[in-house]
Amino acid sequence: MPALDDYAPIVGTAVLDDLRLLADRLRGRVVQFVNSTAVGGGVAEILNRMVPLLRDLGVDARWDVIKGGDRFFNVTKKIHNALHGKVEEFGEEDVEAFMETSRRNIAELETYGDVVFIHDPQPIALVEKKAHDRWIWRCHVDVSAPDRRVWEFLEGFITRYDAAVFSAPSFSQRLPIRQFLVAPSIDPLSDKNRDLPQETVDAILARLGVPTDKPLITQISRFDRLKDPVGVIEAYRRVKKYIDCRLLLAGGTAADDPEGIEVFAEVKARAAEDPDIIILLMPHDDLAVNAIQRASTIILQKSLKEGFGLTVSEALWKGKPVVASHVGGIPLQIKHKYSGLLCHSVDGAAFLIKQLLNSPSYAKRLGENGREQVRNNFLLTRHLKDYLLLFLSLFHRGDMVYL
Numbered sequence: 562m563p564a565l566d567d568y569a570p571i572v573g574t575a576v577l578d579d580l581r582l583l584a585d586r587l588r589g590r591v592v593q594f595v596n597s598t599a600v601g602g603g604v605a606e607i608l609n610r611m612v613p614l615l616r617d618l619g620v621d622a623r624w625d626v627i628k629g630g631d632r633f634f635n636v637t638k639k640i641h642n643a644l645h646g647k648v649e650e651f652g653e654e655d656v657e658a659f660m661e662t663s664r665r666n667i668a669e670l671e672t673y674g675d676v677v678f679i680h681d682p683q684p685i686a687l688v689e690k691k692a693h694d695r696w697i698w699r700c701h702v703d704v705s706a707p708d709r710r711v712w713e714f715l716e717g718f719i720t721r722y723d724a725a726v727f728s729a730p731s732f733s734q735r736l737p738i739r740q741f742l743v744a745p746s747i748d749p750l751s752d753k754n755r756d757l758p759q760e761t762v763d764a765i766l767a768r769l770g771v772p773t774d775k776p777l778i779t780q781i782s783r784f785d786r787l788k789d790p791v792g793v794i795e796a797y798r799r800v801k802k803y804i805d806c807r808l809l810l811a812g813g814t815a816a817d818d819p820e821g822i823e824v825f826a827e828v829k830a831r832a833a834e835d836p837d838i839i840i841l842l843m844p845h846d847d848l849a850v851n852a853i854q855r856a857s858t859i860i861l862q863k864s865l866k867e868g869f870g871l872t873v874s875e876a877l878w879k880g881k882p883v884v885a886s887h888v889g890g891i892p893l894q895i896k897h898k899y900s901g902l903l904c905h906s907v908d909g910a911a912f913l914i915k916q917l918l919n920s921p922s923y924a925k926r927l928g929e930n931g932r933e934q935v936r937n938n939f940l941l942t943r944h945l946k947d948y949l950l951l952f953l954s955l956f957h958r959g960d961m962v963y964l
């Protein structure tokens with residue numbers, strides 16, 4: 562696993578020096594992260610890197626995971642969907658199922674941290690155990706338009722925390738506690754993002770059966786209607802009339818998600834007999850995602866709704882020109898015509914793809930700017946710095962923090 566010093570060639574030693582300076586002020590303090598799963602999902606992915614790096618910096622970071630059964634996780638899935646604005650039945654039974662497991666976790670999980678950092682709604686009720694004023698709730702979901710009943714239920718817990726953290730200003734809600742805005746990040750040294758030799762990229766593309774003899778336009782996403790895979794095919798068709806190219810839609814397997822399979826079938830049907838549309842249902846494979854992104858000429862993220870949209874940072878980090886919708890966290894990552902291109906429709910996406918295919922030097926410049934945009938804003942080291950500053954601010958409330 563990479564150590565902190567391994568990031569020096571990417572972000573420079575000054576960034577690492579800042580981290581060390583901040584971490585020194587937290588030496589001996591215990592920072593306890595709590596979430597609901599050790600594997601799978603973006604939160605676990607980030608914590609898996611964040612916790613060892615904090616330890617590398619001398620902060621005593623630890624990570625605990627709450628326990629829960631199917632009934633509990635069915636309710637928390639409903640809560641998740643409702644926070645995204647989906648109308649969900651959320652009745653007394655759901656509240657009871659949520660509270661029953663929460664009570665068990667309250668009884669069994671020890672909260673020993675000098676900072677207790679709770680992630681997402683699943684463990685939120687642990688705040689019952691709050692014994693000091695350095696409890697933080699981290700929300701990874703866009704809660705700009707939540708189902709009010711579910712939000713009000715959670716608000717009863719959130720307002721007892723000392724601070725709340727959201728990914729972007731537009732994702733948050735008005736609250737009577739301090740709020741911090743911390744964007745997510747990608748790890749430039751993970752298998753998904755680290756540099757790959759061209760031979761490895763070629764070998765992976767050959768294994769996946771993706772030829773690279775034509776410009777390759779790619780979208781990597783779960784097969785989800787909100788990622789608009791059908792819109793991607795429509796945009797490609799409009800481009801293909803004028804410029805020969807190939808479209809790759811690649812996404813994870815979703816055996817436990819009936820809708821995913823349905824959308825996959827729909828997309829397959831839309832692609833019909835066009836041999837230049839490749840649709841890949843992939844198992845979880847970070848190196849494959851990395852290689853596909855590196856082999857692509859243009860990367861799309863034509864979502865209709867989006868959280869932060871990590872795939873955009875991943876693509877930009879590889880220096881790729883990206884055409885993506887102006888939704889969710891995407892405009893934070895792409896400054897239009899500088900670090901990528903933002904679209905609002907199928908026609909807009911097609912127009913921008915043609916423009917990029919016709920001017921490789923413009924495409925290259927956008928990709929280079931995109932990579933710098935990610936280097937400066939969306940790498941794990943920036944995320945670490947934000948968290949260290951957040952922890953320090955809880956110890957020095959109202960004072961100046963001298964570094």
Ligand code: UDP
Nearest residue numbers: 781782783811812813843850869870871872
């Ligand atoms: N991803 C992956 N394999 C796939 C599809 C997606 O590993 O087949 C990854 C992708 O690289 C990114 C994450 O899943 O890291 C998706 O995060 P994002 O924020 O873009 O969208 P979400 O799926 O959370 O809505």
